Amino acid sequence: xxxxxxLLLIASLSSLVLGMLAxxxxxxxxxxASTLFGTFGLLAAAADALPHHHHMQMAFTIALLVAMLxxxxxxxxxxxxxxxxxxxxxxxxxxxxxxxxxxxAINAFLNL
Numbered sequence: 174x175x176x177x178x179x180l181l182l183i184a185s186l187s188s189l190v191l192g193m194l195a196x197x198x199x200x201x202x203x204x205x206a207s208t209l210f211g212t213f214g215l216l217a218a219a220a221d222a223l224p225h226h227h228h229m230q231m232a233f234t235i236a237l238l239v240a241m242l243x244x245x246x247x248x249x250x251x252x253x254x255x256x257x258x259x260x261x262x263x264x265x266x267x268x269x270x271x272x273x274x275x276x277x278a279i280n281a282f283l284n285l
Contacts (some may be wrong), residue, residue: 175282177229178222181236184273187216188243191270195263199250204263206226207246215274221283230285243271260264 192208218235221228249269254260 175222175224175284177232177277177284179218180218180280181215181222181232181277184211184236184270184277185219187273188212188215188239188270191266192243195250197265198263199205199260204246204267207242211242211270211274214239214275218265218277218281222284229281233281233285234242235272236281240271240274240278247271 187209192204192211195231196205196230197209210271214235218232218239221235222232244267245262246268250264250267254264
């Protein structure tokens with residue numbers, strides 16, 4: 174197992190945990206769907222990054238798309254947190270997941 178696959182597995186687990194925590198705070202169905210989609214996407218990216226598959230292009234693309242998905246959700250919750258202050262914590266949780274996924278995408282790009 175290489176470092177990119179391990180990083181993407183950690184990002185996948187953190188997206189599941191932080192996404193579920195954010196979902197519990199907001200009860201938003203689209204957030205739940207995005208969390209599941211992002212978690213399985215990062216798992217697929219980690220599987221593509223394994224040495225015997227070695228599809229780093231796919232790992233990079235999937236991780237980048239998941240990072241954009243969570244960054245968009247985090248930005249939207251941060252924007253809404255001006256009027257609803259209880260959305261601030263979920264916004265930062267989703268932004269953290271986006272940063273981890275982006276870091277995994279950058280790592281996959283550097284290992285092309």
